[in-house]
Amino acid sequence: MTTTSLPPSLIATLSGEHYTDPEIFSLEQERIFEAMWFCVARASELARPGSFRTYQVGRESVLITRSRDSSIKAFLNVCRHRGAKLCTEETGEVKRAFQCPYHAWTYGLDGKLIAAPNLTSMPDIDRTEYGLVNIHVREWLGYVWVCLADTPPSFEEDIVGAVVERLGDVESIDRYDIDNLQLGRRITYDVKANWKLIIENFMECYHCATIHPELTEVLPEFADGY
Structure with a gap:
């Protein structure tokens, strides 16, 4: 079978297996979705301490919340005890802490382990070491961005740099006042x-x-x- 090269005005698509092969998809999860910065939420949806949202990023469930010092926190949505999913709802609000529905291990809004049944009889459990696993998180333009990588790429180079490449400077996007946009409706x-x-x-x-x-x-x- 012979192939004909495309004229310059046409751009070839990827071959079919790139859209169907499970091994390729697994590599994409690892090298794209779990390695790069991703925009996951509007910061205004996490306005109050204790408000939270959960998202699937790559192969991981991610928990985003607003802590008591008003900073955004992001964790793997997994209890450190037996690996149960900590928050099963997509969105909600807690007063002071997140509690695992399996064995009631309880974590503060900063991710620290603050309570567990018979915790006092387990003196070798360090409450910080056995807190929720933090992931990298940033707020910019009124959005929340996360990166699952242990060492994330530079936010300034990858995200802010892409804006500069397209618009010429950061000030151009600042003039859109994106921070103050309000969510009107979400369709999923x-x-x-x-x-x-x-x-x-x-x-x-x-x-x-x-x-x-x-x-x-x-x-x-x-x-x-x-």
Whole structure:
């Protein structure tokens, strides 16, 4: 079988196995989703101490919360005792602590182990060492960003740097006042597709005039055709 090279105006897609092979997907989880910075939440959804949200990042469940000093904290959503999922709800609010539903190990908003049945009879349990596993977290532009890597890439180079590359400087995005945007509505649904298909579809608008005519009617760049 012979193959024909594509003309310069066309960009080839990845071969089919990149969208279906479980081994490739596992590598993507490890080297992309569990190694890079990811935006997971609006900071305004975690306005009060004790408010929390849980997210799936790569192969890990992540717990995001606001601590009593108003800082954002991020932990693996796993009890340090027997590995049970600590918070089973997607969102909620606790008064002072998170309690594992399995054996009632209890953690403060800072992740420190503060109580457990018969804890006083276990003097070798260090409350800090056996606290929740912290993950790297940042607040920027009113969003919460997390990175699962032990040594995360530079936030300034990877995230802020991408803004500078696109807009020329950080001040340009500051003028959008993104920090003060308010969430109007959230729609969540599952798509039966590999994540790359969703990204590829989102990154190109070659299909917009056909699939989204109502969108092209309000975009100035489509006024003279596309």
